[in-house]
Amino acid sequence: MTDKSNNTTHFGYKTVESDQKVDMVASVFHSVAAKYDVMNDLMSMGIHRLWKRFTIDCSGVRPGHKVLDLAGGTGDLTAKFSRIVGDTGSVTLADINDSMLKVGRAKLRDRGIVGNVTYVQANAEELPFPDNHFDLITIAFGLRNVTDKDKALASMFRVLKPGGRLLVLEFSKPDSEALNKVYDFYSFNILPKMGELIADDGESYQYLAESIRMHPNQETLKGMMETVGFESVEYHNLTGGIVALHRGYKF
Amino acid sequence: MPIEMLVTAGIETLLNQLLKADANAVDKIASLKGKVLKVNIAELPKPLYFIFSSQIDVLAKYDGDADCCMDIKLSSLSRLQDSSQFTALIKEGELDMSGDPMVASKFSIILKELDIDWEEHLSRYTGDVAAHKLLQGAKSSQAWLQNNMMIARHNIAEYIIEEIRLAPGALEIANFCDEVAELEQQCKQFEMRLALLSRKEDV
Numbered sequence: 001m002t003d004k005s006n007n008t009t010h011f012g013y014k015t016v017e018s019d020q021k022v023d024m025v026a027s028v029f030h031s032v033a034a035k036y037d038v039m040n041d042l043m044s045m046g047i048h049r050l051w052k053r054f055t056i057d058c059s060g061v062r063p064g065h066k067v068l069d070l071a072g073g074t075g076d077l078t079a080k081f082s083r084i085v086g087d088t089g090s091v092t093l094a095d096i097n098d099s100m101l102k103v104g105r106a107k108l109r110d111r112g113i114v115g116n117v118t119y120v121q122a123n124a125e126e127l128p129f130p131d132n133h134f135d136l137i138t139i140a141f142g143l144r145n146v147t148d149k150d151k152a153l154a155s156m157f158r159v160l161k162p163g164g165r166l167l168v169l170e171f172s173k174p175d176s177e178a179l180n181k182v183y184d185f186y187s188f189n190i191l192p193k194m195g196e197l198i199a200d201d202g203e204s205y206q207y208l209a210e211s212i213r214m215h216p217n218q219e220t221l222k223g224m225m226e227t228v229g230f231e232s233v234e235y236h237n238l239t240g241g242i243v244a245l246h247r248g249y250k251f
Numbered sequence: 252m253p254i255e256m257l258v259t260a261g262i263e264t265l266l267n268q269l270l271k272a273d274a275n276a277v278d279k280i281a282s283l284k285g286k287v288l289k290v291n292i293a294e295l296p297k298p299l300y301f302i303f304s305s306q307i308d309v310l311a312k313y314d315g316d317a318d319c320c321m322d323i324k325l326s327s328l329s330r331l332q333d334s335s336q337f338t339a340l341i342k343e344g345e346l347d348m349s350g351d352p353m354v355a356s357k358f359s360i361i362l363k364e365l366d367i368d369w370e371e372h373l374s375r376y377t378g379d380v381a382a383h384k385l386l387q388g389a390k391s392s393q394a395w396l397q398n399n400m401m402i403a404r405h406n407i408a409e410y411i412i413e414e415i416r417l418a419p420g421a422l423e424i425a426n427f428c429d430e431v432a433e434l435e436q437q438c439k440q441f442e443m444r445l446a447l448l449s450r451k452e453d454v
């Protein structure tokens with residue numbers, strides 16, 4: 001996405017300076033953090049819970065594992081991983097945004113999730129963890145917000161243990177033209193309206209809709225994962241390709 | 252979307268909702284912490300894994316080893332609530348069990364405590380599974396697709412209601428309802444616009 005020659009990158013459909021994008025993305029999530037969960041349910045009509053459930057089923061996670069939930073936001077995946085890996089395992093919830101981490105931490109604490117979860121403010125492009133550290137990394141609805149996706153994927157590859165796997169859950173390209181049209185209408189006309197009504201923040205959701213469109217499609221993302229070293233990369237289209245789950249291994 | 256996600260989501264929500272309301276069961280589940288029980292229900296395409304912690308998580312796929320494994324028919328599920336029936340069930344060929352039997356019998360006590368009508372709850376999904384299988388055979392059939400979508404939508408709606416009920420407090424819900432009402436208004440307007448547009452297209 002990034003055009004190296006003049007250091008601009010896409011912020012939704014607006015083209016902005018690269019180092020500005022990090023700030024702009026951060027402000028989007030600051031402004032939606034509090035109502036994020038409610039919006040998630042409404043926007044996806046609750047289906048995001050099923051997408052996440054499928055992700056967990058594909059994770060191969062078990063007791064004792066070390067898991068990184070990257071761009072983990074309010075911690076839906078973290079909560080479940082925390083219960084599965086148990087006392088001998090650990091989950092790291094990492095997010096670039098402090099407000100999201102706070103909402104996540106409060107929510108998980110309320111649900112009695114303590115002990116094996118740590119919270120780290122970190123940029124996916126420069127993960128502050130040792131090499132070969134995690135058994136599993138998940139990034140759900142986070143990669144499309146990252147400025148330099150190749151750099152982020154390489155960073156994930158570095159901190160993953162040999163034998164470990166990466167799961168990327170992200171909006172993608174619907175596999176039928178008809179669905180694509182409906183989905184476009186939903187994203188650009190209804191979604192920002194809902195954002196305005198519920199979170200009083202139409203602009204942020206306009207950004208979300210645009211960032212979904214700018215995100216690489218299934219095959220492109222697969223290629224990007226392979227380029228940084230992931231092997232046996234495959235993807236699953238969910239809900240007609242509105243969302244795709246990519247999985248890759250480090251051997 | 253794999254149909255199992257609806258099954259596991261439904262069962263998990265149901266179990267934990269009942270657990271929350273039952274102090275006895277919560278104590279009992281503590282003794283199963285860290286254990287994994289695999290249940291193969293003959294009528295379902297995938298096994299169910301019950302993972303015990305402060306609550307119960309239900310997965311359709313799990314790479315680790317289960318502590319105990321049971322194979323059973325849907326029609327015998329309700330008898331699992333009585334662990335003294337295990338031997339009889341095994342003799343009748345209705346149940347197969349391997350691994351740590353304590354996990355199974357403790358789970359059975361919890362189920363009894365919660366008093367769930369399994370057949371009723373699962374029959375909702377087995378219909379779906381049958382539909383799903385048929386769909387795979389007749390993918391191109393338009394009518395089929397629509398029918399299946401309707402069932403799926405119905406189930407998802409029901410499932411969301413259950414999950415949402417778990418989360419927010421009364422005030423939030425009231426507020427949420429207001430917002431939904433507003434949204435509904437918007438949707439109506441949208442529908443009208445859509446009808447208008449499609450009429451234009453027809454001309």
Ligand SMILES: C[S@@+](CC[C@H](N)C(=O)[O-])C[C@H]1O[C@@H](n2cnc3c(N)ncnc32)[C@H](O)[C@@H]1O
Nearest residue numbers: 029071072073096097100123124140141142145
């Ligand atoms: C749409 S939320 C997804 C949250 C959660 N994973 C979920 O599925 O509900 C995207 C998250 O990505 C985070 N994020 C954006 N850019 C990031 C970056 N460069 N590094 C780490 N996290 C980032 C945002 O702060 C936000 O919390």
